[in-house]
Amino acid sequence: MSEHKIVDAKNTYCPGPLMELIRCMKQADVGDTLELLSTDSGTANDVPEWVAKIGHELVSSEQIDDVWHVTVKKVK
Amino acid sequence: MKILVVGGGTGGTIIANNVARRLASEISAGKAGITMLSDSDRHMYQPGLMYVAFGQMMPDELYRDQASLLESSIDFHVDPAENFDLDNNRVTTASGRTHDYDILVIATGSRIMPKNIPGLNEGSETFYTEEGAIKMFKALREFEGGRVAIVVGVPHKCPIAPVEVTFSLHDYFKSRGIRDKVEIKYHYPINRIHSIENVAAWAEPEFRRMGVEYETLFNVEEVDVENKIVKSLEGTEYQYDLLISIPEHNGAEVIINSELGQDGWIPTDRHTLMMTGHDNVYVVGDTTDLPVSKTGSAAHFQAEVIAENIASVIKIGAPVTEYNGKVYCFIEAGFDKATYAMFNYDFPPDLKEPNKSMHWFKVSYNKMYWSSVRGLL
Numbered sequence: 493m494s495e496h497k498i499v500d501a502k503n504t505y506c507p508g509p510l511m512e513l514i515r516c517m518k519q520a521d522v523g524d525t526l527e528l529l530s531t532d533s534g535t536a537n538d539v540p541e542w543v544a545k546i547g548h549e550l551v552s553s554e555q556i557d558d559v560w561h562v563t564v565k566k567v568k
Numbered sequence: 569m570k571i572l573v574v575g576g577g578t579g580g581t582i583i584a585n586n587v588a589r590r591l592a593s594e595i596s597a598g599k600a601g602i603t604m605l606s607d608s609d610r611h612m613y614q615p616g617l618m619y620v621a622f623g624q625m626m627p628d629e630l631y632r633d634q635a636s637l638l639e640s641s642i643d644f645h646v647d648p649a650e651n652f653d654l655d656n657n658r659v660t661t662a663s664g665r666t667h668d669y670d671i672l673v674i675a676t677g678s679r680i681m682p683k684n685i686p687g688l689n690e691g692s693e694t695f696y697t698e699e700g701a702i703k704m705f706k707a708l709r710e711f712e713g714g715r716v717a718i719v720v721g722v723p724h725k726c727p728i729a730p731v732e733v734t735f736s737l738h739d740y741f742k743s744r745g746i747r748d749k750v751e752i753k754y755h756y757p758i759n760r761i762h763s764i765e766n767v768a769a770w771a772e773p774e775f776r777r778m779g780v781e782y783e784t785l786f787n788v789e790e791v792d793v794e795n796k797i798v799k800s801l802e803g804t805e806y807q808y809d810l811l812i813s814i815p816e817h818n819g820a821e822v823i824i825n826s827e828l829g830q831d832g833w834i835p836t837d838r839h840t841l842m843m844t845g846h847d848n849v850y851v852v853g854d855t856t857d858l859p860v861s862k863t864g865s866a867a868h869f870q871a872e873v874i875a876e877n878i879a880s881v882i883k884i885g886a887p888v889t890e891y892n893g894k895v896y897c898f899i900e901a902g903f904d905k906a907t908y909a910m911f912n913y914d915f916p917p918d919l920k921e922p923n924k925s926m927h928w929f930k931v932s933y934n935k936m937y938w939s940s941v942r943g944l945l
Contacts (some may be wrong), residue, residue, distance in 0.1 A: 500859070501859045503893070503913040503914065504859040504860065504893070504896065504913065505763075505764055505765075505911050505916045505917060506727050506763050506860075506861045506897075506909070506917075507722075507723060507727050507763045507859065507861065508758070508763040508764070508859075510759070510763075511722055511723070511757065511758055511760045511763050513723050514722045514757055514758070514787065515723045518831075519831060520829050521700070523773075531929065534765070538758065538759050541759050541785070541806075542758065543786055544682045544761060545785050545802045546785075546787075546801055546802055558794045
């Protein structure tokens with residue numbers, strides 16, 4: 493059964509939100525969705541670029557208050 | 569009150585020493601005791617391994633006897649943990665002994681996992697073990713020219729290491745007079761050349777100045793050892809003559825076997841440093857699942873918080889401080905200059921121009937570490 497997991501990378505600079513997402517994506521199963529929480533303004537562009545290149549699915553990307561919520565589905 | 573520290577690396581050692589001093593009177597009175605379990609009777613200064621890979625330090629300079637670093641009141645055993653039974657406050661060791669505790673500190677660290685990537689172990693040089701660092705030095709010494717690739721796994725210990733080793737490779741080949749015969753190409757997992765934005769902004773023009781090529785969004789998928797090709801999950805590849813890897817890390821096997829955390833990373837509160845769901849278990853350094861650099865520096869600052877809170881919980885029944893995400897990393901910018909990155913959860917690093925003084929401070933710190941890990945610095 494697929495899971496929805498939160499990757500809380502708010503207020504972190506190293507290794508940073510995208511590196512955290514890549515780490516957690518390795519641990520996830522195909523079909524899982526990961527919701528990355530980030531206060532880094534670059535996340536809105538960085539994550540979709542990586543997702544497009546690697547072939548996962550960008551489910552949603554929105555800023556709520558000061559936090560970016562970027563949800564990605566692992567498809568392979 | 570029984571305090572059990574599992575792991576004798578930077579975090580575990582600083583906590584044990586710091587608590588021993590803070591609770592000296594309680595320990596003398598028999599009201600508290602500290603036991604440490606480790607898998608080795610020696611303590612390694614791990615940042616020194618990169619210097620070994622470039623022939624700048626000898627391996628024996630990296631070690632001290634673990635017992636010599638500990639306060640005499642600490643009951644030290646070379647007997648690694650084999651199982652954690654957190655429901656019953658009990659740890660079983662390789663020798664079959666059982667240790668009960670009131671407060672547990674898990675400081676079992678991380679380890680490289682090159683075997684997670686097909687071909688990486690056979691096809692690359694790395695400096696994350698003593699054996700690997702010596703082998704890398706010999707490979708560099710025999711190298712007369714060609715294509716050198718640097719690749720980086722996720723997650724990895726010491727996030728600054730990829731740029732440091734690249735600067736050092738440039739200076740090494742320059743010192744041998746063969747830099748013009750070497751093509752250096754740096755590969756990094758995310759879409760800039762370092763995870764810290766202003767480290768990336770500083771390193772990028774430096775790479776251009778040194779003639780270092782780079783490719784971002786490159787996550788290693790496999791190494792074709794026979795044809796010397798490294799391939800990425802993103803679908804690109806590079807043919808190399810010498811491959812340097814910063815391998816992916818996992819937490820300790822005992823953490824995985826005891827089902828305390830996926831891949832050996834224990835779910836940890838980012839401020840209290842307590843294991844999620846356990847109010848008498850602290851986690852330090854690489855062992856945590858925190859989105860914080862896996863470095864001795866992070867372990868050091870976390871250890872100070874944990875030690876202060878263990879002592880205050882015993883003395884007054886409540887913790888008195890929290891971890892604010894502090895990390896301080898030296899950044900060697902080649903063989904003769906360095907800078908540093910200091911940051912926490914609230915403030916990003918403000919990088920300064922590299923200089924010779926900071927390099928010599930780092931060289932000094934390579935010796936000062938032994939005071940630091942005793943909890944004196």
